[in-house]
Amino acid sequence: MVSDTSGDASDRKNLLLLIQLRWIAAIGQLATIWFVHAVLAIALPLAEMLAVVAFLVGLNLVSLLRYRHRDRVTNTELFLELLLDVGALTVQLSLSGGALNPFISLFLLQVILGAILLEAWSVWTLVAITSTCFVGLTAFHRDINMPHSHVGGFWNLHIQGMFICFLLSACLLVAFITRITANLRRRDARLAELRQQSAEEEHVVRMGLLASGAAHELGTPLSTLSVILNDWEKMPALTRDGELAQDLADMQAQLARCKAIVTGILLSSGEARGEGTIRTGVRAFLDETVADWQALRAPAAFAYDNGFAPDEPVISDLALKQVIVNVLDNALEASPDWVGVVARRQGATLCLEVTDRGPGFPADIAAAPGKPYRSTKGRAGAGLGLFLVVNVLRRLGGALDIAAPAGGGAQVRLTLPLAGLSGGRP
Structure with missing residues (x-):
């Protein structure tokens, strides 16, 4: 089965986008209230409208705490977030002209965001609720006195308000939907990667x-x-x-x-x-593995530097031993004259570098190591060694990187968390 952690991460990012959008809404409402009250001299119920803005700010603070302290965001939570935004917008509109307010079309912005973020039942529920709010605002609202309402053309205040609402909605939709779709693409790419790993x-x-x-x-x-x-x-x-x-x-x-x-x-x-689990140290495990390989293969020139310190107790894993042997065999086959191995400790990680002076890896293999049956050896069944190496390392929480040293050849770098080697969780 493919893990759904990538979907959870995408939903958390979408929640963060809703929080950012709410900050913009709160600031925009404050600016609009000030402009209408101070510049246009239109009487507004300031206390009630500012209370709604305060509610949005408080909702955002709660959402930020929830975002930081919990990993999973569900469809229901995103639906409730949008529903509260719709409720706040409905109250603001009811205090400032109801359905005649030019900002009534902001309901459509909420529906579009819901269509992208939510499941089908949630979206249709949101459509029903916003439609009900729209109809309700035609009957239940506070009238406002609009000056210059007789002026025609673009200078009519209602037309100007509609234009500002259109411009605001268009900019927010472009900015946020672009980011939301980017989150969805990253989620899909991660799911495809997990399926490939499976x-x-x-x-x-x-x-x-x-x-x-x-x-x-x-x-x-x-x-x-x-x-x-x-x-x-x-x-x-x-x-x-x-x-x-x-x-x-x-x-x-x-x-x-x-x-x-x-x-x-x-x-x-x-x-x-x-027969019982064999426990040893990292240094002894590496020394034994390299000594056995050297005795069996007898390379012409071999440089081994075990600088892993301080030592760490680990479980002797035959699969990991075979991984190291496979990498050494590949290096020796590519460079019969010389192979070098360096082991180092970096915090809680074992780093093992195997270097050779051969022709190096082709660009396609170096860019994506571990794909099966990709090899330059030209024989049936070749290309499985690196594939098995990558999968064993992945099981232990490690990784494999391929580099091209300045002097030529190839360098394969194995990184392994010590927790995975000692039998714990990587």
């Missing part, structure tokens, strides 16, 4: 099941080979031949390695967790 994780699970099944199937033939080799080592005709004896010893060593690989696959897939 698909990749499902792919990893299927690969893990296949690997676990293959490991089980390989157990029987490996055991058979082990029995046959043990019998051969006891045969006098073979033990007298030193070259054959050495070949048998090499075969036993390779067979033991195959058994260790199968055991590691089963451990990583959770098949053999009963």
Whole structure:
């Protein structure tokens, strides 16, 4: 399932936009009341109208506290926010001419915002309420004496008020709907990213099941080979031949390695967790992993700097060990002459940098590492190593970055939160 956290974040941003719009409404109402009362000399019920502005300010302060202290904003809450704005506007209009007030069309602004932010039932409810308010204002309102009402054309005060209302609504709609749609686009992009991650994780699970099944199937033939080799080592005709004896010893060593690989696959897939959890330190874990890889691969030149300090207790994770081995293998394949590894601690994070002097990563892989089956090796099945690395790191709360050092080659940087390595939540 895809998480809905991105939708919650979008709703919180939309709530913040409504709060900003309400500040503009409160300031605009104060400016309009002052202009009408002081400049146009039109008598207004100042106490009641200023009380409505004070209500909007108080509502905004409460909304800001709610925005800062709670993560989730529901459709019902956004609906109530808009409903309170409609109520405040209705009271102001009833105190200043009712339906004849040129600012009556601000109801439409509330409906448009609701159509963008709310679910269908909420929008139609808002339409019904604003329509009822409009009709009610034709009968229940306080009349105001409009001077120069006989003047025609644009100089009529009512026409000027309608123009100001139109201009204000148009500017606010452009400014805020642009930002709201940007929030929605970011939410959709985040949802698409989460769906992609879910698909990749499902792919990893299927690969893990296949690997676990293959490991089980390989157990029987490996055991058979082990029995046959043990019998051969006891045969006098073979033990007298030193070259054959050495070949048998090499075969036993390779067979033991195959058994260790199968055991590691089963451990990583959770098949053999009963042996107990192995706890170690970050420095010891890195030293052991690098030493095992170096002994097995025998690189021509290898630089290793473990500067992780102070040390931190962690759980020895075979999956993470395989991640590091995969990155080192890729570096060695690209640069057989030299591979460098640097480990550092940055606060509560382990940073591991693997550098090589090879040709570097193509631009498409460097820009989006971890996509399956994207490789320059030109063989079937290639391109899964980096894909598995990225998914294991994601499970542990870490990340992978690819850089191109100034001297050429490539640098793969693994960052891992220590909380994830110690068995806690990343």
